[in-house]
Amino acid sequence: MKRRTGQDRSITASWRPATLAVRGGTARSEWGETSEAMFVTSGYAYDCAADAAARFAGEQAGMTYSRLQNPTVEMLEERIALLEGAEACRSMATGMAAMTAALLCQLQTGDHVVAGRAAFGSCRWLTDTLLPKFGIETTIIDARDPQAFADATKANTKLYFFETPANPTMDVVDLRAVCGIARERGVLTVVDNAFATPALQRPMEFGADIVAYSATKMMDGQGRVLAGAVCGTAAFINDVLLPFTRNTGPTLSPFNAWVVLKGLETLDLRIRRQSENALAVGRFLEGRVARINHPGLPSHPQHDLAMSQMAMTGPIFSLEVDGGRAQAHALLDALRLIDISNNIGDSRSLMTHPASTTHSGVAEEKRIEMGVSEGLLRLNVGLEDPADLIDDLDQALSSIGL
Numbered sequence: 001m002k003r004r005t006g007q008d009r010s011i012t013a014s015w016r017p018a019t020l021a022v023r024g025g026t027a028r029s030e031w032g033e034t035s036e037a038m039f040v041t042s043g044y045a046y047d048c049a050a051d052a053a054a055r056f057a058g059e060q061a062g063m064t065y066s067r068l069q070n071p072t073v074e075m076l077e078e079r080i081a082l083l084e085g086a087e088a089c090r091s092m093a094t095g096m097a098a099m100t101a102a103l104l105c106q107l108q109t110g111d112h113v114v115a116g117r118a119a120f121g122s123c124r125w126l127t128d129t130l131l132p133k134f135g136i137e138t139t140i141i142d143a144r145d146p147q148a149f150a151d152a153t154k155a156n157t158k159l160y161f162f163e164t165p166a167n168p169t170m171d172v173v174d175l176r177a178v179c180g181i182a183r184e185r186g187v188l189t190v191v192d193n194a195f196a197t198p199a200l201q202r203p204m205e206f207g208a209d210i211v212a213y214s215a216t217k218m219m220d221g222q223g224r225v226l227a228g229a230v231c232g233t234a235a236f237i238n239d240v241l242l243p244f245t246r247n248t249g250p251t252l253s254p255f256n257a258w259v260v261l262k263g264l265e266t267l268d269l270r271i272r273r274q275s276e277n278a279l280a281v282g283r284f285l286e287g288r289v290a291r292i293n294h295p296g297l298p299s300h301p302q303h304d305l306a307m308s309q310m311a312m313t314g315p316i317f318s319l320e321v322d323g324g325r326a327q328a329h330a331l332l333d334a335l336r337l338i339d340i341s342n343n344i345g346d347s348r349s350l351m352t353h354p355a356s357t358t359h360s361g362v363a364e365e366k367r368i369e370m371g372v373s374e375g376l377l378r379l380n381v382g383l384e385d386p387a388d389l390i391d392d393l394d395q396a397l398s399s400i401g402l
């Protein structure tokens, strides 16, 4: 029995995002459970040996081994694909597994990649260290300037890889312009959309080819599990990505997939409220600290661009104090409500000093070049009452003389 599941695209095609977030991808077992079942199994049994052979030959529908398929994991993949407006999605064990697979599944020695310089620390490690090790050349550019992508493109350029807004400087990439430049040159775009999620920004609507996620962040949204996802055309996912992931094994566990399914049910509510809270906290901090990088505030140099491609600007922004690492650490140490933590997308407010945590693995000169100064702090604004967050920041700033 599989009545009215959320997997029949002829039915889900007309569903709006809020409906998809709750029901998209749901497949019911013979018990007709309302909430998605967690299938904690590594393998599957067959009625007869011929069935096993047929399933391995791809002649019979069904599952063979949870590195390759799992019902709970597939529900999540279908839900993310529907929310993204993508033909297909493959989930991964972590966001970094998603980024690594999205790049390595389609690159080979002799290829060239153009990547944004403001990026998550491990994404910079992929482009600066891992790819060159395999003879894949990378050019790092200021992704705020679409022309920089065009100028860096060569005959062997295969991919543009960037995130927007970028971690932690909140640089914004002009999706329409950059994806347009890529299309003209036959280059594929891989967009890390972790900060916005499909609830706020859908890069494929602007021409992106592949959208990759850390689902650890806003999709789980409650700081519980690690997960990742890659969205693209069915041809890309099935013919290019799947052979890579099925054989290398960065598979998401059914438990983590189930937790993210539950997270997606409230993604829209959470990200909208957290965006509002982040704006309130940002407005309070503006003028009180030396600098604030918040794409939702008119002071952000790319505010208009951000508002033209995002529904709201999300829970994350960064700020800068003039007193370097000592003052930034003192501010963190004075907090009483907001946690010192390097995670983001959590329903709790968290603050971190990127230069000594998330970006400590990036060489100092590269950190400075990408805007990760010693006085930079990144804030994830949660679902608490923003007045309490403002009170906490107010007392912490006062205690260090700001």
Ligand SMILES: *Cc1c(COP(=O)(O)O)cnc(C)c1O
Residues within 6 Å of the ligand: 094, 095, 096, 097, 099, 120, 122, 123, 163, 167, 192, 194, 195, 213, 214, 215, 216, 217, 226, 227, 228, 344
């Ligand atoms: C966190 C993050 C990642 C890595 O995701 P994990 O789930 O921690 O592996 C990649 N890109 C961005 C923008 C992130 O914020």
